[in-house]
Amino acid sequence: MSDVKSAASPSASPLYLRDEELKEGVELLFRAFLEIFGQREEMGEVLGRAHRRALYIIARHPGINVAGLLGILKITKQSLARVLNDLLAHGYVERRASVRDGRMRQLSLTSKGAALENALWEAQRPHLVQAFKEAGPDAVAGFRRVLSGLAERAAGTKSPGTA
Amino acid sequence: MSDVKSAASPSASPLYLRDEELKEGVELLFRAFLEIFGQREEMGEVLGRAHRRALYIIARHPGINVAGLLGILKITKQSLARVLNDLLAHGYVERRASVRDGRMRQLSLTSKGAALENALWEAQRPHLVQAFKEAGPDAVAGFRRVLSGLAERAAGTKSPGTA
DNA sequence: ATAATTAGTCAGCATGTCTGACGTAAAATC
DNA sequence: GATTTTACGTCAGACATGCTGACTAATTAT
Numbered sequence: 008m009s010d011v012k013s014a015a016s017p018s019a020s021p022l023y024l025r026d027e028e029l030k031e032g033v034e035l036l037f038r039a040f041l042e043i044f045g046q047r048e049e050m051g052e053v054l055g056r057a058h059r060r061a062l063y064i065i066a067r068h069p070g071i072n073v074a075g076l077l078g079i080l081k082i083t084k085q086s087l088a089r090v091l092n093d094l095l096a097h098g099y100v101e102r103r104a105s106v107r108d109g110r111m112r113q114l115s116l117t118s119k120g121a122a123l124e125n126a127l128w129e130a131q132r133p134h135l136v137q138a139f140k141e142a143g144p145d146a147v148a149g150f151r152r153v154l155s156g157l158a159e160r161a162a163g164t165k166s167p168g169t170a
Numbered sequence: 171m172s173d174v175k176s177a178a179s180p181s182a183s184p185l186y187l188r189d190e191e192l193k194e195g196v197e198l199l200f201r202a203f204l205e206i207f208g209q210r211e212e213m214g215e216v217l218g219r220a221h222r223r224a225l226y227i228i229a230r231h232p233g234i235n236v237a238g239l240l241g242i243l244k245i246t247k248q249s250l251a252r253v254l255n256d257l258l259a260h261g262y263v264e265r266r267a268s269v270r271d272g273r274m275r276q277l278s279l280t281s282k283g284a285a286l287e288n289a290l291w292e293a294q295r296p297h298l299v300q301a302f303k304e305a306g307p308d309a310v311a312g313f314r315r316v317l318s319g320l321a322e323r324a325a326g327t328k329s330p331g332t333a
Numbered sequence: 334a335t336a337a338t339t340a341g342t343c344a345g346c347a348t349g350t351c352t353g354a355c356g357t358a359a360a361a362t363c
Numbered sequence: 364g365a366t367t368t369t370a371c372g373t374c375a376g377a378c379a380t381g382c383t384g385a386c387t388a389a390t391t392a393t
Contacts, residue, residue, distance in 0.1 A: 246382065
């Protein structure tokens with residue numbers, strides 16, 4: 008792991024791996040995140056970011072069960088419960104027992120939920136498209152490569168709650 | 171998820187701009203963010219993410235005043251106050267009146283604060299370096315281009331209540 | 334002297350996260 | 364059939380982080 012040492016030494020660290028560049032990358036990641044996820048109540052409803060995120064995941068994985076959802080969201084069961092109950096109460100999400108395994112609850116969007124998800128996505132997409140288009144396909148490919156590397160913390164250094 | 175309008179048309183949307191790709195990008199951004207910023211108390215102290223972020227900014231902008239810090243962090247004065255007072259109480263940050271303008275408070279890290287900031291960075295850097303190095307300089311350049319585009323949401327695309 | 338700027342503070346609220354402890358139902362195992 | 368494990372639900376309490384509004388205090392600008 009010590010291929011790169013102090014990041015201040017030019018020989019071991021190409022320009023793009025200097026501390027300054029790395030820190031700028033971190034800053035950029037933070038600010039981009041805020042822009043994309045920091046949106047307050049575009050939903051016109053009482054639903055917040057956590058709800059939106061759950062909605063998203065369910066939309067992309069219809070029939071997902073709670074454990075699967077938890078695995079993706081990486082939050083606790085209790086945290087999810089509140090969010091999920093809100094979504095159920097508002098009629099955005101449907102929950103029914105699996106036929107294969109009666110313990111499992113399969114989650115899917117109602118048509119109302121799908122409409123909401125779509126509306127939210129439509130509101131968000133132009134910004135994404137613009138940024139992606141301006142950067143170009145190659146930049147987007149790089150974006151994905153780097154983020155993938157960052158997201159997959161190799162040795163599972165920690166998951167939420169590991170502290 | 172049935173009828174999505176524009177992003178499905180091939181002519182107007184190259185592959186990398188399809189909904190699926192865009193949504194994957196969003197997911198990736200979220201997960202990368204969690205890996206980088208979701209760390210709970212690696213600080214061994216009572217300081218959380220907000221503290222860490224302020225520490226970072228002050229480290230990168232020694233002598234910054236409160237207004238400047240607020241401008242970068244984009245939080246309210248009251249939110250910052252809590253964080254800043256914690257950092258001051260723990261002796262990580264120094265605050266002194268400006269000579270030019272006695273109303274301003276210039277913030278900087280104490281040696282203790284600098285040591286902490288450095289330790290935190292050292293702990294984080296290997297992960298960054300690995301991801302960046304594996305992706306390569308071109309990918310990193312793309313990463314930065316895209317994130318910059320995402321971060322700079324041109325102007326008020328949304329004010330609170332953009333339903 | 335008065336107004337504007339910069340900072341600090343109090344009080345209260347919303348959201349989202351966490352831990353711990355139980356409860357319930359179904360499946361798997363013995 | 365009884366026991367254990369799995370998958371989920373829920374109550375209770377806590378912490379961190381953001382927000383608004385309404386002030387005070389010090390300093391500078393007009």
